Amino acid sequence: MRDAGDGAGHDQADVGATSFERDHELTVLAKEKETLGQLDTALAHIDDGTYGVCDSCGNPIGKNRLMAVPHATLCMSCKQREERR
Numbered sequence: 812m813r814d815a816g817d818g819a820g821h822d823q824a825d826v827g828a829t830s831f832e833r834d835h836e837l838t839v840l841a842k843e844k845e846t847l848g849q850l851d852t853a854l855a856h857i858d859d860g861t862y863g864v865c866d867s868c869g870n871p872i873g874k875n876r877l878m879a880v881p882h883a884t885l886c887m888s889c890k891q892r893e894e895r896r
């Protein structure tokens with residue numbers, strides 16, 4: 812930062828950094844909220860015994876994929892089809 816070490820501009824630089832950090836935190840929070848929502852869905856699937864089953868085709872999602880993405884709701888091929896859309 813250009814003003815670092817310069818007492819005069821210090822406060823303003825701090826404010827800028829703080830608001831930038833807040834924006835960043837909000838982005839991270841929004842992402843975490845999304846992930847939490849997916850985890851909630853995964854937990855609901857565990858409750859009703861459909862955890863690890865693809866939401867789209869009903870096939871097992873696969874252990875490797877679940878280990879990489881524990882809250883996955885689509886199997887690899889459905890996920891890829893979704894991303895191509």
Ligand SMILES: [Zn+2]
Pocket residue numbers: 865866867868869870885886887888889890
């Ligand atoms: Zn599927």
